[in-house]
Every structure is written in structure tokens, then in C-alpha cells.
Amino acid sequence: MxxxxxxxxxxxxxxxxxxxxxxxxxxxxxxxxxxxxxxxxxxxxxxxxxxxxxxxxxxxxxxGLIEPFASARRILSLLRANPAAEGEAVADSHPVAVASSLAERALAYLGGEALYxxxxxxxxxxxxxxxxxxxxxxxxxxxxxxxxxxxxxxxxxxxxxxxxxxxxxxxxxxxxxxxxxxxxxxxxxxxxxxxxxxxxxxxxxxxxxxxxxxxxxxxxxxxxxxVEMGDHKPETASQNQGAAFTIVYAGAVYDHSQRESLVDVVRAVQDLADGGLPTRFRILTPERFVGTIQGDVASFGCVKVEVSPASDAIYSALSSADLLVIPVNFDRESYRTVRYSVPGKVALYLSSGRPVLVYGPSWAPIVDYVRSRGCAAVVDRRDGLAETISDLASDESKREHLAARGLEVARREHDxxxxxxxxxxxxxxxxxxxxxxxxxxxx
Structure with missing residues (x-):
């Protein structure tokens, strides 16, 4: 039709x-x-x-930039490029360079992003x-x-x-x-x-x-x-028997969305590893976020930060995990930013057939989403995270239940x-x- x-x-x-x-x-x-x-x-x-x-x-x-600012910027760009075309470098003290710098400051003062x-x-x-x-x-x-x-x-x-x-x-x-x-x-x-x-x-x-x-x-x-349910074959909930319990986060790392809580997860995993539970954490994120999060977690030996694989390989990366995690920040600025947002990754996570843990405040829509459907474990306070991860690591039947429930929700709502x-x-x-x-x- x-x-x-x-x-x-x-x-x-x-x-x-x-x-x-x-x-x-x-x-x-x-x-x-x-x-x-x-x-x-x-x-x-x-x-x-x-x-x-x-x-x-x-x-x-x-x-793009509204008029007359767009025309002014084009003129300054042409003036600045012209000496360079004749083999001369444009120094920062050159009048055209100074004018360009002042123009950019004026744009920020007048409206910044709004002017675009x-x-x-x-x-x-x-x-x-x-x-x-x-x-x-x-x-x-x-x-x-x-x-x-x-x-x-x-x-x-x-x-x-x-x-x-x-x-x-x-x-x-x-x-x-x-x-x-x-x-x-x-x-x-x-x-x-x-x-x-x-x-x-x-x-x-x-x-x-x-x-x-x-x-x-x-x-x-x-x-x-x-999500394309036919693109992959969901795995069983026990993936890495005999090896370290592997936790995976796949997604962006924004300051006012998940960055602070993602570091909380790293800290909890490190505490478990230091306490004798073989545990590791993989963070798969677009290249532009790698440097930022690497700086945040450089002192933790349990974590590895990697560039996200291509979309056709993401299911394999998710299926390598024993547990997938979705972090959400607890601070006021993040509330203003993500108070109505449900991360698109939740559908991808649930469709992978892996158990999911959501760590974030009770006001976060993703917390309500998974809790109302019973398709993920939830920690909605700043303490208790390490204990919940430890419980999931030791309870295979709970992980299998969460994985099966998540797959059911993915098929019903996201296929x-x-x-x-x-x-x-x-x-x-x-x-x-x-x-x-x-x-x-x-x-």
C-alpha cells in the first residue's frame, strides 16, 4: 500500500x-x-x-547568521583572507584581525546563538x-x-x-x-x-x-x-561467565545530562573492584566526548573509554556486557535540561537482550519509564549504587528477568x-x- x-x-x-x-x-x-x-x-x-x-x-x-551581521562577517573574512592570498600572514594585531575579533565579541554580547x-x-x-x-x-x-x-x-x-x-x-x-x-x-x-x-x-x-x-x-x-529488532540476535543474560563482570555505557557525555552521574558509576565500579569483585566498565562514546570523560576518570583503573563503534556494530558491543547502565545527573541545571527527555538509547539497550540499570533522580522521565514497565533496575539516590551493582552481579536470575522484560518492552513499543x-x-x-x-x- x-x-x-x-x-x-x-x-x-x-x-x-x-x-x-x-x-x-x-x-x-x-x-x-x-x-x-x-x-x-x-x-x-x-x-x-x-x-x-x-x-x-x-x-x-x-x-545561519541573520542580516546585517552575516554580510559584515563575510566582508571581514574576505579582508582578512586577502593579504594571506598574497603571501602575507595576518597577525593578531592587524587592523582586520582586530576588527574580526571585536565583531565576534559584539555578536556574543548582542545575542550569541540567537543571532544564528x-x-x-x-x-x-x-x-x-x-x-x-x-x-x-x-x-x-x-x-x-x-x-x-x-x-x-x-x-x-x-x-x-x-x-x-x-x-x-x-x-x-x-x-x-x-x-x-x-x-x-x-x-x-x-x-x-x-x-x-x-x-x-x-x-x-x-x-x-x-x-x-x-x-x-x-x-x-x-x-x-x-529499533530494528531483526538487525541482531539478543544474547542470554549471562555473557561473560568466569571473566570480570562487565558494565557498558554507550552514548554521549554532556555536562548537564549524564556526565557527573557517569563518573559516579565509575567510582562505584572501582569500589567494587577494590573490594575484590572482578568488575570492569567500558564507556563507548562519540570521539568528541572521549577527551573530556578520559580526564574525569583517568585515576580509575577499572574503566576503559573507547570511541563508539559504527551503528551496525553497536549491538555486538552491547551484547558483550553483563549489565548496561543509563546515568542521569541529579543537579538543578540538568533538571532544566533533561526534565522531559527519554534517552533514545533506552530502546537500543532494551532490544539488546541485556539487563539494564538506570541511575538517576526520581524526577527523570527515564526512571519513571523503566520503573512503570519493570524493565530495568533503578537507583534513584546518590548512595546505594555499588550495592545494587553487586547484587545484580551475584543474582543471575534477576539479570535474566530484567533482560527478558526489557526485550518484551522493546518488541511491543519500539519495533x-x-x-x-x-x-x-x-x-x-x-x-x-x-x-x-x-x-x-x-x-
Missing amino acids: SSNLPRLLVLTSSDFNLHTSGGIALTRFFGDWPKKRLASVCRDAANPDNYRQPNVYLLNREV SRGKLSPELMAWLDRFGPEVLFTDASDLSFIRLANQILDRYRIPLVVETYDDWPSGRYSGGLLSGHFDRDLKRGYVRLFNRASRRFVVGDAMKRAYERRYGMPFGILATP ADVVRRRLQRMFRDVLAPTDPSFAEGRG
């Missing part, structure tokens, strides 16, 4: 790829959508092949969209640029809209600059306008759904993170085949409404 799917335009910061979390999610959401009926407009292309795809438009002049919010349909993008002929727009509205672009596309093409949002990024996004208040108000107006125009609105978890429905006074559905079928049904219904469940936030 793929022939009756709408011509879908996907407007997101990431492209379709198997390297980033956003790209992987898009690939799994729309992996079997007819290629001629799917087009992507994106800013970041992690997949080099996408530069040559006719159904992919990479944003350039449509987003140009979102304007260019003639090139309009011509490209005209050739494709979109029937439905899907966007993650990931910053003010994309909110502006989405609203302009809707103004021009008068097509239905489906919006998803992964976290509460608009709250306090633009602050600290002279003009930040103006951009913050513009952001919130554009965000609300986009939600009002949407046929369907999606968030990532129960806590965010409740909060957004209270805040915006309209229904939201939950869009589950999909990409199931998620795709529901999405396709929803997109058909957007054009010819028959099923109100998504619109009413029950989907």
Missing part, C-alpha cells in the same frame, strides 16, 4: 544516516517509504552520499520544492531557523503539518545577550504558531506529553524511538516495523482523516 502514501517533505537539522541518533531515527521512521515520494531538507549531512541525492536539499543561505536564527525560503529552495510537490510536512522544529522555515513552507504550500520534538529546548534557549529577549519571544510565538497549525504533534514520553498539553492546551501523541506501520497509517489519515487517535494524543 506504499503507493498511496503522501509525498512527504522532511525538514530536520540532520539528514538520513546511520551515524547520528537523529539520522538513525529518521532512517528507521521512513526506511521503507517510496523514494520518489520522500524528500529531505536538512542542514547537517553526516552521510556524504546525500550531497548527490536529488531528493535531498542541503540548507546553506536559508539558515535566519530561516528564509530562498528562490533555489522554492524551485526545488516546486519540483517535488510536497503533500505533507514533517519537522522536528529543532531551532528558530527551522521554525521560521516550516511556517514559510506552510504559508506557500498550504499542506498538513506533523511536528515532533525530543526535548524542551525552547525553555531558556536564548538568554544572556542584549537582544536575546526579542529572539526568545519570537521563538515562542513561532513555536506556538507551528503547534497550532499542526495536524499531529508528538513528543517522546509521558512526562513531556503531560507538560506540553498543560502548557499549550492542545493534544500531543508519543512517538517511540524505533521499527510496528512504528513504521503506525506512522504510515497516521500520514495517510492526515490527508484523509478517519482515525482521531493521533490527533487526540493517544497515538
Whole structure:
């Protein structure tokens, strides 16, 4: 029935790829959508092949620094590059270099990130969209640029809209600059306008759904993170018999998300190892985080920090573990950042067939998610972590129960085949409404 799917335009910061979390999610959401009926407009292309795809438009002049600051920066860049082209180095004391430095400071003073919010349909993008002929727009509205672009596309093409949002990024996004208040108000107006125009609105978890429905006074559905259950064969819960009990964390390491609690886990594992329990901890993280976390844990002998494997090898890495861990920070700043977020890695962890431990505060949505489903062990206070890990290491039946329960939840809620079928049904219904469940936030 793929022939009756709408011509879908996907407007997101990431492209379709198997390297980033956003790209992987898009690939799994729309992996079997007819290629001629799917087009992507994106800013970041992690997949080099996408530069040559006719159904992919990479944003350039449509987003970025707003005018007149963009023109001023281009002029300064040209002036600074010109002497170098003639074989002269531009010293820091050169007038052009000084002007460039002052300009960057002025940008930070005036608005910083908020000034990088140009979102304007260019003639090139309009011509490209005209050739494709979109029937439905899907966007993650990931910053003010994309909110502006989405609203302009809707103004021009008068097509239905489906919006998803992964976290509460608009709250306090633009602050600290002279003009930040103006951009913050513009952001919130554009965000609300986009939600009002949407046929369907999606968030990532129960806590965010409740909060957004209270805040915006309209229904939201939950869009589950999909995993390809057929990509791997889940292992049994006892993986490393006779060897050290192996704990694995796979994911990013952000200051206001999991960094502090990840170090807590390292410290607990080291305490167990020092106490005589053969235990080791592997941290698999993207290359840009390796240096930071290595500095945090350099004094602990139990831990090894490694660059994350490619997405097609991640299941093997997870399956090598006796226990997978998801840490969440306890501090106030992290609360503001991740109070509604459910990490996408939870679906990947549960689908691996390995037992999972969540370490984080009771307010964290991931704690409520796994606790309500009984699919992971939980430590929701700053003490008791080492004891819980020790108990799990010595109780094989408990690990097997958690692994089996996690796999059951993954199959029921995150199987990409199931998620795709529901999405396709929803997109058909957007054009010819028959099923109100998504619109009413029950989907």
C-alpha cells in the first residue's frame, strides 16, 4: 500500500544516516517509504552520499547568521583572507584581525546563538520544492531557523503539518545577550504558531506529553524511538561467565545530562573492584566526548573509554556486557535540561537482550519509564549504587528477568516495523482523516 502514501517533505537539522541518533531515527521512521515520494531538507549531512541525492536539499543561505551581521562577517573574512592570498600572514594585531575579533565579541554580547536564527525560503529552495510537490510536512522544529522555515513552507504550500520534538529546548534557549529577549519571544510565538497549525504533534514520553498539553492546551501523541529488532540476535543474560563482570555505557557525555552521574558509576565500579569483585566498565562514546570523560576518570583503573563503534556494530558491543547502565545527573541545571527527555538509547539497550540499570533522580522521565514497565533496575539516590551493582552481579536470575522484560518492552513499543506501520497509517489519515487517535494524543 506504499503507493498511496503522501509525498512527504522532511525538514530536520540532520539528514538520513546511520551515524547520528537523529539520522538513525529518521532512517528507521521512513526506511521503507517510496523514494520518489520522500524528500529531505536538512542542514547537517553526516552521510556524504546525500550531497548527490536529488531528493535531498542541503540548507546553506536559508539558515545561519541573520542580516546585517552575516554580510559584515563575510566582508571581514574576505579582508582578512586577502593579504594571506598574497603571501602575507595576518597577525593578531592587524587592523582586520582586530576588527574580526571585536565583531565576534559584539555578536556574543548582542545575542550569541540567537543571532544564528535566519530561516528564509530562498528562490533555489522554492524551485526545488516546486519540483517535488510536497503533500505533507514533517519537522522536528529543532531551532528558530527551522521554525521560521516550516511556517514559510506552510504559508506557500498550504499542506498538513506533523511536528515532533525530543526535548524542551525552547525553555531558556536564548538568554544572556542584549537582544536575546526579542529572539526568545519570537521563538515562542513561532513555536506556538507551528503547534497550532499542526495536524499531529508528538513528543517522546509521558512526562513531556503531560507538560506540553498543560502548557499549550492542545493534544500531543508519543512517538517511540524505533529499533530494528531483526538487525541482531539478543544474547542470554549471562555473557561473560568466569571473566570480570562487565558494565557498558554507550552514548554521549554532556555536562548537564549524564556526565557527573557517569563518573559516579565509575567510582562505584572501582569500589567494587577494590573490594575484590572482578568488575570492569567500558564507556563507548562519540570521539568528541572521549577527551573530556578520559580526564574525569583517568585515576580509575577499572574503566576503559573507547570511541563508539559504527551503528551496525553497536549491538555486538552491547551484547558483550553483563549489565548496561543509563546515568542521569541529579543537579538543578540538568533538571532544566533533561526534565522531559527519554534517552533514545533506552530502546537500543532494551532490544539488546541485556539487563539494564538506570541511575538517576526520581524526577527523570527515564526512571519513571523503566520503573512503570519493570524493565530495568533503578537507583534513584546518590548512595546505594555499588550495592545494587553487586547484587545484580551475584543474582543471575534477576539479570535474566530484567533482560527478558526489557526485550518484551522493546518488541511491543519500539519495533521499527510496528512504528513504521503506525506512522504510515497516521500520514495517510492526515490527508484523509478517519482515525482521531493521533490527533487526540493517544497515538
